[in-house]
Amino acid sequence: NAGVTQTPKFRVLKTGQSMTLLCAQDMNHEYMYWYRQDPGMGLRLIHYSVGEGTTAKGEVPDGYNVSRLKKQNFLLGLESAAPSQTSVYFCASSYGLAGAETQYFGPGTRLLVL
Amino acid sequence: AQSVTQLDSHVSVSEGTPVLLRCNYSSSYSPSLFWYVQHPNKGLQLLLKYTSAATLVKGINGFEAEFKKSETSFHLTKPSAHMSDAAEYFCVVSGMDSSYKLIFGSGTRLLVRP
Numbered sequence: 004n005a006g007v008t009q010t011p012k013f014r015v016l017k018t019g020q021s022m023t024l025l026c027a028q029d030m031n032h033e034y035m036y037w038y039r040q041d042p043g044m045g046l047r048l049i050h051y052s053v054g055e056g057t058t059a060k061g062e063v064p065d066g067y068n069v070s071r072l073k074k075q076n077f078l079l080g081l082e083s084a085a086p087s088q089t090s091v092y093f094c095a096s097s098y099g100l101a102g103a104e105t106q107y108f109g110p111g112t113r114l115l116v117l
Numbered sequence: 118a119q120s121v122t123q124l125d126s127h128v129s130v131s132e133g134t135p136v137l138l139r140c141n142y143s144s145s146y147s148p149s150l151f152w153y154v155q156h157p158n159k160g161l162q163l164l165l166k167y168t169s170a171a172t173l174v175k176g177i178n179g180f181e182a183e184f185k186k187s188e189t190s191f192h193l194t195k196p197s198a199h200m201s202d203a204a205e206y207f208c209v210v211s212g213m214d215s216s217y218k219l220i221f222g223s224g225t226r227l228l229v230r231p
Binding site: 044106 | 121126153158159160161162163166207209218219220221222223224
């Protein structure tokens with residue numbers, strides 16, 4: 004099993020450009036999450052999904068959109084990138100509720116917005 | 118609401134000496150608590166979790182943590198540090214009132230000196 008994979012690993016954008024980050028998991032997990040990690044801070048939840056076709060806002064959702072058209076994939080979109088979105092983005096998935104179940108993390112996508 | 122505080126941003130130990138990474142939490146409900154480890158340029162990996170069973174939790178790679186409700190603490194320990202333990206460690210809390218979400222501490226970077 005590949006676990007949780009993320010594409011791309013690294014990207015440089017100019018302010019105002021758009022892009023989509025792809026997360027894929029092969030563990031048949033219902034729950035998927037997008038986080039961002041900034042220096043000196045823990046991970047902060049951007050959006051999450053509790054099943055195919057559902058999404059919900061997390062702690063820092065502004066400037067991002069997500070879609071969960073297939074159970075195994077969770078896409079994070081930036082419509083108009085801003086320098087404040089320079090960060091490392093992690094996708095995670097879990098079988099059940101985050102409070103009880105282990106979350107499995109992807110390797111991360113490093114995004115630089117100039 | 119839940120919160121978590123990691124008391125040290127950096128901890129430095131010599132190889133073969135004990136490791137102590139400190140974490141205090143705040144939760145209105147009986148929390149689930151986790152420790153995750155992140156090696157450089159990698160995703161996060163679960164070390165151990167507490168979900169209201171035994172208060173002393175054993176994890177991977179010789180780490181363990183003790184849940185102390187009276188002190189609202191969940192400190193991570195290891196009897197003897199190894200060079201491969203050098204990484205960033207995150208204490209994480211989840212409670213019944215935000216079951217889909219994990220609240221991450223700001224992280225403790227562990228340095229292991231030869």
